[in-house]
Amino acid sequence: MRPARSNIGGIASVLKPDPAPLAIDPPPPSAEAAAARETGSRPSPGEILRTLLWLSIQAVACLAVAGLAAVVLVRVGADLYEGLDPFVASARRPFPGSTRLAARGLSVDVLRQVLLAGIVVGLAVWRVGGGWRSALALDRMRPNGMRPARLLAILLVWPVLHILWVSGTAAISGANLPPGGTRLSPALTPSLVALWLLTVVVLTPAAEELLMRGALFAQALRRLGGPGAVLVTAAIFAGVHAVSFNLTQPLSLVPLALALGWLRWRTGRLWPCICLHGWSNLVSIAYLLWPLGT
Numbered sequence: 001m002r003p004a005r006s007n008i009g010g011i012a013s014v015l016k017p018d019p020a021p022l023a024i025d026p027p028p029p030s031a032e033a034a035a036a037r038e039t040g041s042r043p044s045p046g047e048i049l050r051t052l053l054w055l056s057i058q059a060v061a062c063l064a065v066a067g068l069a070a071v072v073l074v075r076v077g078a079d080l081y082e083g084l085d086p087f088v089a090s091a092r093r094p095f096p097g098s099t100r101l102a103a104r105g106l107s108v109d110v111l112r113q114v115l116l117a118g119i120v121v122g123l124a125v126w127r128v129g130g131g132w133r134s135a136l137a138l139d140r141m142r143p144n145g146m147r148p149a150r151l152l153a154i155l156l157v158w159p160v161l162h163i164l165w166v167s168g169t170a171a172i173s174g175a176n177l178p179p180g181g182t183r184l185s186p187a188l189t190p191s192l193v194a195l196w197l198l199t200v201v202v203l204t205p206a207a208e209e210l211l212m213r214g215a216l217f218a219q220a221l222r223r224l225g226g227p228g229a230v231l232v233t234a235a236i237f238a239g240v241h242a243v244s245f246n247l248t249q250p251l252s253l254v255p256l257a258l259a260l261g262w263l264r265w266r267t268g269r270l271w272p273c274i275c276l277h278g279w280s281n282l283v284s285i286a287y288l289l290w291p292l293g294t
Contacts, residue, residue: 043224051223052232055216059236062119062211070112078104091249098187106192110199113207136214137270146267155276158259159283164285167250173248184289196283200285205277212237213264213273230261256280 044053078100079086084093096104115186124132133139144151184193212233234257238250260273 043228048224048228048232051220051228052235055220055232056236056239059211059216059240062116063240065121066112066116067108069115070108074104074107074111078107094111098185099189099192102185102187103118103192106188106196106199110195110203115202117203117207117210120207120215124157124215131252135218136210137218137264137268138214144267144269146263146272151267154263155272155279158276159280160254162280163287165255169248169252173251197282197285201278201282205274205281208237209260209270209273209277213260214270217261217264226265230258230265233261234258 061211076086082096120136121132128135184218188196201248216236217229217233220232224232234254238253241253242250256277260277263272263276264270
């Protein structure tokens with residue numbers, strides 16, 4: 001099996017509002033949005049759509065910059081390391097072998113997540129300075145809006161529900177995913193497998209949650225309130241995982257996206273979202289690959 005992309009986080013206890021937006025300041029809230037906040041009413045459909053569009057642009061831009069930079073850096077760096085001309089035509093390049101190709105592809109995945117996390121944190125530091133942890137819901141001084149026992153129960157139970165949903169949507173779409181029916185690529189060495197697991201379980205959840213339930217959620221929360229922020233960031237999270245107009249993967253991620261948004265809203269913290277995201281990925285991998293010997 002090829003190294004798959006990862007599922008590529010109200011604040012009732014927070015006493016102070018989130019800091020200003022991270023990157024470029026978003027367009028000011030419309031008059032109806034300001035009135036909605038003052039009266040406690042729901043934002044209008046137009047305000048929701050404008051916020052969804054603005055945050056989607058930011059998400060796509062961050063992902064595109066991180067992905068393109070990772071491809072260029074790995075291509076040039078690997079070629080120089082192997083003594084090749086990075087600018088030679090593809091037709092004249094020697095075949096590096098399946099293991100090296102797999103290593104390059106995995107390196108792109110790793111570097112993309114590292115760069116994405118760096119972009120989000122860098123923009124937060126540039127925008128709010130020392131308050132970047134609070135801007136990304138990483139401030140440990142904030143009280144947790146959920147009891148630890150309840151949070152632990154959610155973390156333990158949710159992956160099972162997630163697998164049931166993913167298996168059901170896959171069966172409906174004709175892409176049945178039986179347990180133990182998937183195999184890792186033979187081109188992956190044990191060290192590459194370990195790096196892939198680290199990427200899927202740790203790096204990807206951390207980077208994606210910093211963007212989705214960190215930077216974007218904070219902006220959506222100010223403009224739309226808790227429920228609106230949950231829905232908008234869930235839609236963006238599912239949408240960026242669409243591949244070749246295939247809606248199977250985005251549909252399979254909707255419950256997880258909603259759960260991550262709700263957890264971010266309810267706890268006021270990003271760490272629970274990162275843990276749930278990574279835990280769900282790990283359980284999904286175990287479901288698809290276990291037992292490896294059959």
